[in-house]
Every structure is written in C-alpha cells, then in structure tokens.
Amino acid sequence: MSSQPLRGSLTTPRIVFLVVAAAAPLAAMVGTVPLAFAIGNGAGVPATFVLAGLALLCFSVGYAAMSRKIVNTGGFYTYLARGLGKPPAVAGGLVAVIAYNALTVGLVGAFGYFVQLIASDYGVNLPWYLFAGIGLALLAFFGYRQIDLSARVLSVVMLAEIGILTVLAIAIVAQRGAAAFPLTTFDPKTFLAPGLGVALMFALISYVGFESAALYGEESRNPTRSVPRATYASISVITVFYALISWVAVGAIGVAGVTETATSQQGELFFTLSGDFLGQAATVMMQILLCTSLFGSTLALHNGANRYMYVLGRERVLPQWLSGVHHSRGVPHRASMAQVAITALIVAIFALAGLHPYTNLATSMLGLGTLGVVALQCAAAVSVLGFFRNRPDRHWWRTGLAPVLGLIGLGTAGVLLVQNFAIVTGTTSPIVNLLPWLLVIAAVAGVAYAWWMRANDPQRYHGLAETPARQQERETPLCPLWPEPALINGNQRYANHASSYDRSREGAQPGRRSHA
Template sequence: MTALDPARHPDEGYSTDATMGTADIVFFVLAGVAPMGVVVALLVLSIARGNGVGVPGTYVIAGVILALFSIGFVRMSRRISDVGGFYSFARAGLGARAGGATAYVALVAYNAATIGIFGTVAYFGSEVFTALTGTPVPWQICAMTFFAIVAILAYFKVTLSAKVLGVALAAEVLALLSFDGAVLVRNGFHGFSFEVFSPSMVLGSGFGVSLMLAFGSFVGFEATALYSEEARRPHRTVPRATYISLAIISGFYLITTWAAISAYGADRAKAVAEANPQSFLFDAGTDYLGTAFTDLLQILVMTSLFAAFLAFHCNTARYHVALARDGLLPNSLARLHPTHGSPVRASAFQLTLLAATTLGFTLSGRDPYLDMGISLYGLGILGIVALQAIAAASIVGFFLRERRGESIGAAIVAPALGGLGLAAGLALMIANYPTLTGNTLLWVNSLPWSLLLAALTGAAVAAIRTHR
C-alpha cells in the first residue's frame, strides 16, 4: 500500500498484528543513536578538535534545530504512514524525481552507516573479549557472532529486537548517569561551570567541527517514521516517540558532556582530550568510580555499538521494503514474513551486502575500525543529515499545497527554520569531512560524491518509471 493511499487510516498498522508501542520505537531510536558509543568517540573528539568546553552549548543548538524540524516532521508523519520515511516525505512534498533521488541517497546512507557500525563493533568486541579472556580473539570471530545474532533477531517480530535494545540501552544509560552523578557529588553544582554556554565559547574556534559532530550524535532519531506501519495507532505513537526521543537525547548529551568537562575542569578538559582522547572518559571513570566501573564501561561500549548495529540494520531493511514496493528495488524485497511480519527478504539483502563489503575490506587488509568503520559511518552520517534537510524542504512543500487546518508556524515556519539549520550543518560536514573520518586517504574523503551519484541515479530511475 502506498504512502498516500486514501484507504489507509492514519492509525492503521503495518499489518493486522501491529504491535510496536511508543516505548518500543523509542528504544530503537535511542539504541540507534548509541549513547555510550557517542560519548566515548564523538563527544571526546568534539572536545579535542572542536570548540572545547563549548561542546554542551553546541548540543543545545543542534537540539533546537532538530526540535524545529521535528515540529513539521511529526505533522507530516500523521499524513504519511509507511516504512519509506524520508523517501516518502520527499515523494509527497517535492515530486517523484525528488523522491527517487532521496530513496537512493537513503539506500547508500543507511547501508553505509550499518556496515560502518558493524566494523566498529567487531573491532571493539575483539578488544573487550581479548581483555576478558587473556587470549587474542580475532575481530572476524566477533563479526560472525554479531552477524548471526542480528540475523536471528531480525527474523522474528520487531518487538523482540526492541526488548533486546531496551536492556542494552538501560545498562549504558544507567552507567553514564552514574558517572554524571559521581561528578556532581564530588564537585557540587559549582563545579558545573556555566562558561560552557557562553557565546564566546560555543561560537569560538572549532564550532563548525563540534556542530558537525553534534548532528552526527543525533543520527538515528528520525527512525520513528520508519516503524509507523508496525506501530499501534501510528497517528499518535510516532509523534509521541519522536518528541520523547529527541528530548531524552538532547538532555542526556547535554548533561553527560557537561559532566565530562567538569570532571577535569573547564580549564583542563580540552588539553586532556587532545593529549589522550582514547582514554579521556575511561580515566575520568576510574578517578570517580574506580577500575571496576571502567571495566564495565568498556563492555558497555561494545553492547552499545551492537545495539546500534541491530537498530540500523532494522531501519535499513525497512527502507529496502519501501523502495521495493515502488519498483526502485526488486519487488521480492517487499515480501514480509507471513507470521512475524518482519521484512525477511530485505533483511537478508542488507546482510548479504554487509557480508560482501566486510569480506572486501578483509581481503584488502583494511582495519575494521579505522578504515571500514569510521569511513563508512562518516558517509552514513553525511547522507542522513542530507536526508533530514531534504525532508524539511519536503514538509514545507507539502504543507504549502495541503495545509488543511495546520498552523503556518508549525507546518511551514518551524521546519523551514530547522531545514536552514540542517543545511548549514551539512555544509560544515562537507567542509570538515576529513576531520569526521579522521583519514587522509583520497578514496575515503571522496566518498561523499557517491551520495550525489546516488541522487542522480534515483532521479533518473524515477523519471523513467513516471513516463512508462
């Protein structure tokens, strides 16, 4: 059934057995964001290479921009309830060619992000299991294990994956909140300097890098729309899950970045992060809560990344379903499991692509984290922020034609402002792409061109289909 099928009621589910509630969708979103992985990687990199102690203020700016975007996003999701996400928005708001271009950008971006996360979790899994067992554990063994677990979970009803994600998410959030609390107890409220919000700090040198990484930290929150057809009462569930997810992500990153800076002091945090970014959070954890807590953090980094891998795989499979329904991918990928309602064909396609890419990187002797992980995840971040900017323009275009009782401020002004902020962030990401990937290889830093190629291909395919 297409996104704009008039026979479909806004609260009709993905199937007769739609089972996802608000909490299930929120778990998928927050797990895809990978709070622990973001804090250990992007947060520290933002402090070290960006605007230093102004990072918490940067998260506020990113949160406001995405909140403005979300005001229009949730209204659009009430009109369009299918697994197409941003692709469906672009098709409805900007036309078939823009929809085709967006579809293929989404195809590249989500697959790249999923494969990048897979390489990263395989690497960290090897590190963690080697430390725990005292015996070297090849990353390939971890990769095959994580691959098998996700393949099994993706086969069954989506709520099973949601429960797994909920457990992993709760553990990492509780651990980081424990760290935040320990810093507060030792340093008191006066230790949390409000200097981190001063315009001179937030907008100072390195702001572009920090804003880029802040947007990257939120990647995944838009997944609420991908589960609208599997949700109970999506007309209410999707907007509620979107607002809850964004509020939790914004507040969590704000508090945790502020606590990490306060742990070292506003005058020392940037210098320490620059000198030793890999152990920035772990050293602070040992200082405030002991070595056992640091050991737990290292394990939770692995589980956080695994949860993100599972969430992104499920998101990507649903994009495959949407594209297959509209003839942009083979029709067979749109078939669902007759009992579980899961997109088994689309899931298998994504896992096959992942396995082939991983094998290629392995045979070429590339590092699973530095080469496959960071480079492909960087491409995924760039593509998803581009999708958000396109979606903002699509929302404005749609409601300029079919406002039907929606307020101008909520349906047009807010998403337009959010879209301008996203476009500015996208420009900064392109300009600072080598910083995002941390790589000097020409082919790695040329990957953004693949998104343009995908957009042109998608627009051409959509144009051909339209004129048949």
C-alpha cells in the first residue's frame, strides 16, 4: 500500500520540546528523585544523573550518526532493520508498540490520580477515572490535529515546569549560598555508596522518551540536521537540569539528612521544599504544573506510540488500517484513535476492578514501558555497530567506541531493572512482576512473523523498513550477520527482484561505490 506521507513541518526546537516534554522534568523530580534519595545512594544522586547522562550521550553519538543517514518515522524499528536485519526489526517494532502504549497508559493513570489528589485538597471530590477520561479526551483532540499544535502546547508546558523548578533552585541558592552546592555529592565515597545501582536505575527511568526524536524524522523540515541536533540538545538539557535541581535539593535538605527526609516525605519532598523556600502560593502552582507535566509527557509518548503503530500498519505488520493519514492535517489520525481506545480500555479494566490508579496501574505500566524502551536502546546501540560495520564512513568514536560505552551503561540499567522490577512497580504481585515476559513474547512473535513473511511473501519482506521517500539509505545493505532471504531459501522470485533493483541502482548512479 502506498500511504500518504506525514507532513514535514517540525523544526529542531519543536522536536526538542516534544522530546523533553516526554521526559517530564517536574514529574521526574517529584516522583523519581525522592525514591533515588531514599533507597539509592542518597546525596550521591546528582552525580548519578551525570553518569547516566554521559552513558546516554555515548549512546546518542551512534544514534545521531544513524539518524543522519536514515529518515523514517519507524525509529528503533528502522534502525534495527538497517543494523541487525528485518526479523530483529519486526521484533523491536512490536516491543516498541507495547512499551510506548504501556507508558502512555501508565501516565494516564498517574494523571488521573494526581489531579484527583490535588482537586480533593480544594473540595472537588470526584473519582480518578473521570479525570483520566478528561486526559484521554484531550489526547484524542491533540492526536487528531497537526503535530505542530502538540509541539506548541508541550513547549508551554515544558517551559512552565522548568521555570518553577528553576525559581525554587534560585530561592534555595539565595538563602543557602554556596552550601546549596555541597561538594560531598561528588565525593567518590558518597557517589559510590551502596545503592548506586538502584539510583542509576531511577536516573535512567527519568530519561525515558529522549530517544523519540527519530520518530519525527519524516515530519521535520530538515531531518538529517534536526533529528541529531534535537537528540543532543535534549539529552544535554535533561542531564544538566536533573543534576542541578537534585544537587540544590541535597543542599537545601543537608547531606546528612537527605536519605531520612526523602524516606519520610517521598512524593511530598519537593512540595515541602517549595513551601519552605517559596511559600504556599508557589506550592499550589507546582501542584498544578505537576498535572500539566504529566499530561505533557502523556501527549508526547502518545505521539510516539501512534507513530510506531502507523509505521507497522504501513508495513502490514499490524493491521493496514492504522497507516491512514489525515488528508488535510498530515497526521496518523487512525493510529492515534486506536492508541486512545487501547488506553481507555485498560484504564476501564483497572477502574472496574477497583485497583489503585497509581500503585497498581501507573507503576506496573510505567515499569513495563521503561524496561521495553531500555531493551530497545540496547538493541539500537548494537545496530549502530552493525550498520557502520562495513561502511567507509565508519568512525572509531562515533560509530565504534561511543555506542559500545552506551551499550554497557544501558545494559547495566536493563539488568538492574529486571532485578529490581518489584521496586520499580512498588508491588510483589506475581502477575505484575511477570509483565516483562510480554516483551519477550512480542520479540519472539516478531521474529517468527518475519520468518514467515520471508518464506511466504518475500516482496513484502523486502519492503520492510524502507524509506518512503526512497532516499539514499534505502540502498544500504542489512547487516551481513542476518543474510538476505535469497541466500537462505533460494527463492528465485526474490533473487530476481533484488538483482534487478541492484542493476537499476548502478545504472542510476554511475561511478558510485556500492557498500554491499
């Protein structure tokens, strides 16, 4: 099927807003940092954010190098196809669909819970699922509009939440002076204290969504420049901001008391700091911005989820109906509607079962989604090595050492997530803690389906993860570690098709060296 292309209207700043909003800085500070203080390495958390940022920057070097060569809404799906082969790509695509949908569902649950909690403080007592329903209605509205509208809304949300935390940091520094930046935080004895692994796990959870810049390649005006720049800018902004705000929080509380204080206050920690240093009015504003932060993150991840569904629908890995693009707005409106319907169904099931929106719905879905994204990041790091393996433009740092270092950091985080999944979800329920197996089942099913397609529909198999605009990188061979189907089963029809394609390429581009 020849699907209508997405509209290319995004600039680099707008992609940055979409990406940073997905990471939800205020929600990360309020919800994740106190946990890292309490059960991680305490005052060493700011240094842990720096370590996590460096690991993700290493990953981003190779990720950005691929994004300069590949323009496709498929994100991880396309990168895995070009670096590892099409069966791993189909597996990764299905894992991405589950992960991004799970993250969206979890954030809708968190949004409903926190809005209900804050509304009840002001005498508005309504069930959480009504507020979740309002959030879903807003998702449906923005998902049916041009991506520019989402980018503009998310830019306002992101600037507001960063603004309130910056004002809090300035107030703490004004009162504490140099004591707001305790050097003990970066002392190896503090940083390497027991709990570093758990703190690193929570730190990396706070970055989920930064990798989504590549999903907007087909919708950007200059994708080969915008996507790499947005990736670097996003990870740099997130790292500096997280490290700085958590460092100032340690200075406000005191190095000696940060673990005990965070353990007792947990999600109230930053609201308490706001009340102490800014006053009650600022605290109310922070509570409101927490809700908008959660919605902004939900909207950004909803956009990521529906673009994976759109691409896999376009490839007929998922129902082809999902590949519909709105005739005037140029957005994947059908995939957006499907994502909203999936979220509504899961939220309704949890609500009817009387389960808690945060401790049951949000934590389990966010844990599942985070694990899926980290697994995809590890696979993408390996795919960078495969993609540039035999290319003349490979580079010892950008396409070699940097992805390896990123893989080590992300692989460590993945192991920690699996080992501490019960801590992430906050429950010992065997049903919840078996959720990671859904990712394994999806990956196995994806490989099996790709094998079936290769044997029974080689022409469709050959078209998987191809650049719609048929740009140069459409011609890049897959990793030789995963041979082409003609070399595996001797399918003559496919061999003739591939052979004629190669001849036409050589005729169209005389004198160009083939990398095959």
